[in-house]
Amino acid sequence: MELLIASNILLWLLLIAVAFTVMALVRQIGVLHGRIAPAGALMVDKGVAVNDPAPQVTAADRQGRAVNIGYRSDRAQLLFFLAPGCPVCKSLLPAVKSIARDNAGELEVIYISDGDMAEQQTLIETHQLHKATYVVGPEIGMTYQIGKLPYAVLIDPAGVLRAKGLVNSREHLDSLLETRHLGSASLQHYLHGQPAADPGNHRAHP
Amino acid sequence: MLDPVVVTASSTVLTALLSVAACHKVRDWQGFTRIVRTYEVLPGFLAPAATAILAISELALASALVLPAWRPQAAIGVILLMALYASAIGLNLWRGRRGIDCGCSGPGARQPLRPVLLLRNLVIALLAVIAASSASERALDALDIFVVIAASAVALLIHLAVDGLLANQPRLADFSGR
Numbered sequence: 001m002e003l004l005i006a007s008n009i010l011l012w013l014l015l016i017a018v019a020f021t022v023m024a025l026v027r028q029i030g031v032l033h034g035r036i037a038p039a040g041a042l043m044v045d046k047g048v049a050v051n052d053p054a055p056q057v058t059a060a061d062r063q064g065r066a067v068n069i070g071y072r073s074d075r076a077q078l079l080f081f082l083a084p085g086c087p088v089c090k091s092l093l094p095a096v097k098s099i100a101r102d103n104a105g106e107l108e109v110i111y112i113s114d115g116d117m118a119e120q121q122t123l124i125e126t127h128q129l130h131k132a133t134y135v136v137g138p139e140i141g142m143t144y145q146i147g148k149l150p151y152a153v154l155i156d157p158a159g160v161l162r163a164k165g166l167v168n169s170r171e172h173l174d175s176l177l178e179t180r181h182l183g184s185a186s187l188q189h190y191l192h193g194q195p196a197a198d199p200g201n202h203r204a205h206p
Numbered sequence: 207m208l209d210p211v212v213v214t215a216s217s218t219v220l221t222a223l224l225s226v227a228a229c230h231k232v233r234d235w236q237g238f239t240r241i242v243r244t245y246e247v248l249p250g251f252l253a254p255a256a257t258a259i260l261a262i263s264e265l266a267l268a269s270a271l272v273l274p275a276w277r278p279q280a281a282i283g284v285i286l287l288m289a290l291y292a293s294a295i296g297l298n299l300w301r302g303r304r305g306i307d308c309g310c311s312g313p314g315a316r317q318p319l320r321p322v323l324l325l326r327n328l329v330i331a332l333l334a335v336i337a338a339s340s341a342s343e344r345a346l347d348a349l350d351i352f353v354v355i356a357a358s359a360v361a362l363l364i365h366l367a368v369d370g371l372l373a374n375q376p377r378l379a380d381f382s383g384r
Binding site: 008009013015016020023025027033 | 349352353356357359360363366367370373374377378
């Protein structure tokens with residue numbers, strides 16, 4: 001009898017421990033779900049729709065050269081919106097640079113910033129962006145209705161906006177290039193199985 | 207005639223569940239009022255009153271379950287409350303409004319309405335049926351009290367786990383693109 005009581009108590013304690021472990025596991029899964037939900041570059045539903053022609057803007061870069069955005073050209077364009085006072089933007093610069101280097105033949109990366117020129121200069125010095133196309137001015141950001149930074153927009157050679165989104169990591173940036181191949185507006189759309197545009201457009205860019 | 211340990215354990219679990227539920231409502235009063243409003247069971251202006259009545263009745267039932275004399279009546283009250291919640295959920299499911307927040311797991315844990323939530327209410331109601339049934343006369347010794355506490359703790363932990371799984375399910379479905 002003594003043994004049975006002891007064993008019963010022990011079993012209850014162990015059962016509580018197991019139930020607690022299961023609950024903790026479920027909680028952790030919940031937290032993970034919360035973390036991974038926006039797996040791709042987060043699309044803020046503003047501005048130009050994906051798979052629509054990108055607005056055509058011409059702006060002058062740092063050296064005063066004209067930069068045409070949204071026009072038909074031989075290379076796709078990646079617009080990277082940043083600001084000197086945005087730490088995440090700076091942490092992404094190496095990734096943007098490596099994307100620019102790896103896709104030099106088919107992708108033109110344009111850095112778009114706004115604000116104090118001296119701070120821009122420091123940023124350019126630290127990140128060695130002397131040779132990059134670097135536009136300082138609000139026109140492009142206003143045309144594309146960029147509200148949050150760092151933001152990236154991908155425009156294909158035909159001048160059609162292919163992907164856009166708030167980017168916070170290298171994965172987000174890659175996801176923009178990836179969604180171009182998948183034919184979805186954003187990775188969220190791809191995961192949710194909702195095509196962002198009419199199917200004809202998708203077949204043209206599988 | 208059920209063993210008093212079973213009856214006491216069921217009512218302890220219900221007390222804890224109802225206190226937690228009432229606590230959720232008090233902590234996020236406005237959020238819950240909004241949820242009551244989106245259920246569209248009552249006219250919108252009655253939503254704050256309905257929230258108050260729900261929270262107060264949950265607290266009252268929770269305290270009444272502790273008192274052995276009032277336990278059966280309180281347990282029947284819990285069955286009625288669960289039936290009320292289930293019919294509100296069922297009505298909105300029947301209307302096809304699956305997107306609205308259930309309000310089942312407290313603030314910060316949204317989950318859409320699904321038929322499985324009716325099953326959850328049914329399980330709680332069954333627990334209340336056990337709590338409402340008459341217990342055989344037997345003095346509880348220390349071991350009995352230990353079992354009551356341990357069983358309640360396990361039931362609560364399982365309830366939390368099931369709640370978490372239910373809340374995760376739609377997110378998982380979202381994630382796998384179904």
